Amino acid sequence: MNKRLLHEIRHIHIYLAATALFAATMGLLIIVQARLLTRAIDGVFLKGQALAQVVSLLSMLVGVVIGRAILIWSNSVVAAHAATTVKSSLRQRLFAHIQALGPVALSKERSGELTTTLVEGVEALDAFFSQMLPQVCATLLIPCIIGLVVFLTDALSGLILLITTPILLLFMFLIGTLAETHTKKQWGLLSSMSAHFLDVLQGLTTLKMFGRSHRQQETIARISDHFRKTTMSVLRVAFLSSLVLELGATLSTALVAVEIGLRLLYNQIPFSVAFFVLLLAPDFYLPLRTLGTKFHASMNSAASAKRIYELLDTPVASLSASEVAYPEGQPMPTVRFQNVSYTYQDQAGDERQALRDVSLILEQGQTIALVGASGAGKSTLAHLLLRFIEPQQGTIVVGTRPLETIPVQVWRRQIAWIPQRPYLSHGSIAENIRIGCTTATMEQIIRAAQQAHLHEFIQSLPCSYDTQIGERGVRLSGGQIQRLALARVFLKDAPLLILDEATAHLDEESEQVVLKSLQTFLKNRTTLIIAHRLHTLREVDRVVMLEEGRVVADGPHERLMAQSPAYQRMASAYQRKEAIWKLPSGVC
Numbered sequence: 001m002n003k004r005l006l007h008e009i010r011h012i013h014i015y016l017a018a019t020a021l022f023a024a025t026m027g028l029l030i031i032v033q034a035r036l037l038t039r040a041i042d043g044v045f046l047k048g049q050a051l052a053q054v055v056s057l058l059s060m061l062v063g064v065v066i067g068r069a070i071l072i073w074s075n076s077v078v079a080a081h082a083a084t085t086v087k088s089s090l091r092q093r094l095f096a097h098i099q100a101l102g103p104v105a106l107s108k109e110r111s112g113e114l115t116t117t118l119v120e121g122v123e124a125l126d127a128f129f130s131q132m133l134p135q136v137c138a139t140l141l142i143p144c145i146i147g148l149v150v151f152l153t154d155a156l157s158g159l160i161l162l163i164t165t166p167i168l169l170l171f172m173f174l175i176g177t178l179a180e181t182h183t184k185k186q187w188g189l190l191s192s193m194s195a196h197f198l199d200v201l202q203g204l205t206t207l208k209m210f211g212r213s214h215r216q217q218e219t220i221a222r223i224s225d226h227f228r229k230t231t232m233s234v235l236r237v238a239f240l241s242s243l244v245l246e247l248g249a250t251l252s253t254a255l256v257a258v259e260i261g262l263r264l265l266y267n268q269i270p271f272s273v274a275f276f277v278l279l280l281a282p283d284f285y286l287p288l289r290t291l292g293t294k295f296h297a298s299m300n301s302a303a304s305a306k307r308i309y310e311l312l313d314t315p316v317a318s319l320s321a322s323e324v325a326y327p328e329g330q331p332m333p334t335v336r337f338q339n340v341s342y343t344y345q346d347q348a349g350d351e352r353q354a355l356r357d358v359s360l361i362l363e364q365g366q367t368i369a370l371v372g373a374s375g376a377g378k379s380t381l382a383h384l385l386l387r388f389i390e391p392q393q394g395t396i397v398v399g400t401r402p403l404e405t406i407p408v409q410v411w412r413r414q415i416a417w418i419p420q421r422p423y424l425s426h427g428s429i430a431e432n433i434r435i436g437c438t439t440a441t442m443e444q445i446i447r448a449a450q451q452a453h454l455h456e457f458i459q460s461l462p463c464s465y466d467t468q469i470g471e472r473g474v475r476l477s478g479g480q481i482q483r484l485a486l487a488r489v490f491l492k493d494a495p496l497l498i499l500d501e502a503t504a505h506l507d508e509e510s511e512q513v514v515l516k517s518l519q520t521f522l523k524n525r526t527t528l529i530i531a532h533r534l535h536t537l538r539e540v541d542r543v544v545m546l547e548e549g550r551v552v553a554d555g556p557h558e559r560l561m562a563q564s565p566a567y568q569r570m571a572s573a574y575q576r577k578e579a580i581w582k583l584p585s586g587v588c
């Protein structure tokens with residue numbers, strides 16, 4: 001069992017203490033029940049007592065049975081509470097850790113596998129905390145209490161119980177080790193199957209277009225079959241374990257019965273003692289047998305716990321920050337990249353240098369376009385500014401202060417970012433715009449939507465700003481999503497903007513109107529635009545061109561066109577690309 005999982009007990013020690021108390025009481029009630037039954041049967045059959053003489057014993061017996069039922073119910077309620085407490089604490093920690101890791105660190109993970117860990121993985125821990133742990137308590141306490149009483153009543157029978165228990169425990173350990181290997185394999189396959197399903201769902205359009213959906217069906221069928229075989233082997237081990245434990249417990253009980261029977265035959269033991277011990281022997285082995293069943297039920301917990309703690313142990317890039325406050329609500333000072341380098345390490349451990357010795361200046365209030373071929377390092381540079389990653393060499397200086405000395409949350413409040421694919425959350429349009437500023441009033445939201453030229457469209461919707469977006473709500477076009485992301489930026493009112501060609505999905509007419517609002521908004525703000533089109537380059541103050549992670553050109557568009565052959569090549573490539581895109585409308 002995962003040791004880290006046992007550390008979670010610190011969150012539920014009160015529940016665990018209650019479980020232990022219930023188990024001890026249960027042990028005592030079992031003894032009282034056996035004693036009462038022995039006395040009643042001994043009285044009626046051997047001493048010839050009438051029913052009226054044992055009625056008080058029988059009513060006490062009913063009381064004990066009711067008491068045991070109440071204990072079982074209370075135990076399951078407490079166990080369910082304990083499991084819910086641990087699961088919710090783990091979920092919160094996992095979510096906080098994933099947020100701290102950020103998008104770059106998580107890009108190595110498969111989203112489907114991550115979702116399985118977060119949802120089913122945490123849920124799988126339920127069996128450990130609500131079944132296995134209470135059963136461990138019961139197994140530690142009930143056999144000890146019963147064993148002690150049996151030993152004190154009849155030493156020989158007590159000795160048999162003492163000798164047979166370690167043998168049963170040894171069997172359990174051996175089968176448990178075998179089961180663990182199979183269950184880990186099964187869990188790994190389940191996660192990879194989920195990841196594969198999600199990949200297929202996300203890429204369904206592409207797969208259909210290229211006629212590859214059949215191949216995916218075959219792959220899924222192969223993984224499912226593998227999963228079926230592994231599940232069967234897990235079940236085989238579970239059945240084997242039950243068989244061995246049941247057989248072991250039955251043989252041990254039979255051993256006690258034979259030994260007692262023989263001694264009864266030769267009058268070496270009184271009936272009341274023999275019957276009392278015989279009644280207790282099955283109850284002595286019962287917790288051990290149940291532990292075997294619960295152990296298998298909670299095997300998934302161990303497998304999922306391994307993955308959960310792996311995720312929690314993924315180191316978060318240290319974001320050191322001084323206690324010196326950063327002045328908010330001011331224009332962005334000049335930002336300088338000084339000899340910054342960054343190298344990614346993929347899952348196979350291979351290194352990919354994305355930025356090499358980059359030095360560039362984002363002057364206060366300037367609009368700078370960042371250009372370069374795919375893979376040149378543009379997004380990496382934006383991620384460094386957003387502090388999803390930290391420079392491995394060199395520094396970024398804001399005014400006179402190194403960026404790493406500014407608290408990360410404070411710094412991110414200074415930046416508005418529009419990525420290539422803006423995020424839409426489930427909720428209303430108003431809630432989605434409010435992501436830009438959680439305290440914004442409805443008037444501010446409407447003003448931001450007007451600036452982004454989205455207000456008329458929103459008003460045409462059945463529930464206006466309360467219209468739901470997403471699976472059960474309205475679906476937005478690429479251009480409308482970009483305008484919504486722009487509305488968030490207008491609302492956030494940050495002094496530094498990073499736009500990944502924010503108007504790329506708009507038609508020419510809407511683009512012109514949005515650009516007008518944007519131009520007024522960009523005044524006195526520092527803006528970095530990852531540009532994909534030529535006319536953007538003509539309108540910005542400066543263009544910085546990256547090639548294989550190096551700055552190869554930096555200056556106004558006209559100057560670079562005159563002086564930099566690399567930039568000229570790239571500009572004509574952009575021109576050709578735009579001409580091809582415009583072709584259909586020209587043809588019409």
Ligand SMILES: Nc1ncnc2c1ncn2[C@@H]1O[C@H](COP(=O)(O)OP(=O)(O)OP(=O)(O)O)[C@@H](O)[C@H]1O
Nearest residue numbers: 107344345346352354373374375376377378379380
């Ligand atoms: N998470 C990552 N793990 C490993 N390598 C990465 C990762 N992200 C980017 N890279 C690599 O770093 C290099 C720079 O990537 P980056 O995304 O910064 O380029 P880009 O200029 O933004 O490209 P594009 O225009 O296609 O988005 C590329 O070689 C890319 O393969």
